[in-house]
Amino acid sequence: MEVIESMNKYSFEQIVFCNDNKTGLKGIIAIHNTTLGPAMGGTRIAPYKSEEEALADVMRLSRAMTYKNAVAGLYYGGGKGVIIADPKKDKSEALMRAYGRFINSLGGRYIAGEDVGSTEEDMLAIRRETPFVIGLPKVYGGSGNVSEPTAYGIWKGIKASSAHVFGDPSLKGKRIAIQGVGNVGSSLCHYLKQEGAEIFISDVDENKVGMVAAQTGAKPVVNEEIHRLEVDVFSPCALGGILHDQTIPQLKCRIVAGAANNPLVHEEEHAQMLADRGIVYVVDYVINAGGVMCASNELIGYNPKRVYFEVDNIYNKVTEMLKIARDKNVTTAKAAMMMANRRFQDENNIPRLAYSFKPPMFSSPGPRINSEE
Numbered sequence: 156m157e158v159i160e161s162m163n164k165y166s167f168e169q170i171v172f173c174n175d176n177k178t179g180l181k182g183i184i185a186i187h188n189t190t191l192g193p194a195m196g197g198t199r200i201a202p203y204k205s206e207e208e209a210l211a212d213v214m215r216l217s218r219a220m221t222y223k224n225a226v227a228g229l230y231y232g233g234g235k236g237v238i239i240a241d242p243k244k245d246k247s248e249a250l251m252r253a254y255g256r257f258i259n260s261l262g263g264r265y266i267a268g269e270d271v272g273s274t275e276e277d278m279l280a281i282r283r284e285t286p287f288v289i290g291l292p293k294v295y296g297g298s299g300n301v302s303e304p305t306a307y308g309i310w311k312g313i314k315a316s317s318a319h320v321f322g323d324p325s326l327k328g329k330r331i332a333i334q335g336v337g338n339v340g341s342s343l344c345h346y347l348k349q350e351g352a353e354i355f356i357s358d359v360d361e362n363k364v365g366m367v368a369a370q371t372g373a374k375p376v377v378n379e380e381i382h383r384l385e386v387d388v389f390s391p392c393a394l395g396g397i398l399h400d401q402t403i404p405q406l407k408c409r410i411v412a413g414a415a416n417n418p419l420v421h422e423e424e425h426a427q428m429l430a431d432r433g434i435v436y437v438v439d440y441v442i443n444a445g446g447v448m449c450a451s452n453e454l455i456g457y458n459p460k461r462v463y464f465e466v467d468n469i470y471n472k473v474t475e476m477l478k479i480a481r482d483k484n485v486t487t488a489k490a491a492m493m494m495a496n497r498r499f500q501d502e503n504n505i506p507r508l509a510y511s512f513k514p515p516m517f518s519s520p521g522p523r524i525n526s527e528e
């Protein structure tokens with residue numbers, strides 16, 4: 156892959172490759188755009204098969220953060236990090252701290268948070284090296300696990316899309332299929348259960364399916380079949396890249412709305428394909444902003460009441476996106492991009508907060524790191 160060529164094509168500002176022989180850290184930080192403020196986004200830890208795969212993932216995730224933060228009304232730009240490692244086997248505090256030192260060297264241009272494979276404890280390890288991290292445990296003044304407000308936002312977004320498609324936001328009796336019952340998917344099930352929806356779930360991890368089914372009454376489905384179910388809403392809450400030329404024709408739903416980042420393999424082309432089939436696609440970065448809205452609150456003093464008040468607004472953002480798409484006869488992907496671009500125009504004359512953010516260094520002694528350090 157021609158890296159700078161590719162940065163140029165998608166208007167990336169900076170990509171940082173991180174290597175630390177001592178701890179085995181191999182990471183990439185992609186800063187897409189800092190027009191609205193410092194780049195903010197989670198760090199994903201995954202056993203990528205190649206550097207190319209990791210680079211492609213971090214670039215795509217990073218771009219989505221630019222638009223997510225913009226549509227959410229946050230004063231942050233878009234960035235993301237990836238660490239090439241198996242989170243179950245290869246993670247250590249020393250490795251996370253080495254990564255934290257790379258983040259620190261960027262002087263606040265990138266603020267890290269959690270993503271798939273990283274935890275609150277990992278954010279705490281990073282915090283020992285840099286103030287430019289969010290998603291800390293609650294006992295350290297952080298917002299804790301942000302999956303709960305993410306799920307709340309997904310629930311609200313599904314209700315908004317239901318109002319648009321069926322003329323009623325109520326999900327009572329609606330059939331909803333959720334692919335992936337990890338942190339967000341399982342929490343979403345609880346909201347849907349409260350409302351009396353009929354829930355279908357799948358996951359590659361059978362134990363999670365069993366547990367969530369027992370707690371919520373959701374019906375387990377074979378993972379390969381979940382997207383083919385005849386339902387009102389298909390909610391992808393696992394990993395991205397699951398909707399493409401083969402799977403889109405198999406869908407039998409009216410709405411696609413879930414947490415997974417980048418569920419479409421090709422954003423525009425597959426958004427069009429869904430629209431052509433009469434399926435309403437709720438753009439990932441509009442509906443799944445609850446996590447970053449919550450975690451970024453830490454920088455102004457975490458307040459759960461304010462978080463839920465702000466995340467509630469996802470209902471209005473989804474409604475607005477669907478209205479733009481209908482009124483202008485464009486895909487929802489284009490409509491969401493229009494909303495993000497309007498934000499960039501609105502902010503053009505506002506002085507940047509970007510690099511004035513300097514929280515104090517972390518003072519707790521915390522756990523010891525291993526003797527290698």
Ligand SMILES: NC(=O)C1=CN([C@@H]2O[C@H](COP(=O)(O)OP(=O)(O)OC[C@H]3O[C@@H](n4cnc5c(N)ncnc54)[C@H](O)[C@@H]3O)[C@@H](O)[C@H]2O)C=CC1
Nearest residue numbers: 301302305335336337338339358359392393414415416446
């Ligand atoms: N946690 C959050 O606050 C946010 C999460 N997201 C996105 O939402 C998605 C879910 O996030 P989390 O629940 O936090 O992750 P998680 O790792 O807790 O859960 C993901 C679940 O998907 C399952 N899974 C993995 N591959 C699968 C496959 N091919 N088919 C079915 N199930 C599969 C896993 O076993 C796991 O249970 C991710 O794409 C993440 O990037 C987006 C915004 C915020």
Ligand SMILES: O=C(O)CCC(=O)C(=O)O
Nearest residue numbers: 196197268269446447450
């Ligand atoms: O929750 C965070 O801190 C990061 C948010 C993020 O990376 C995402 O929304 O995909």
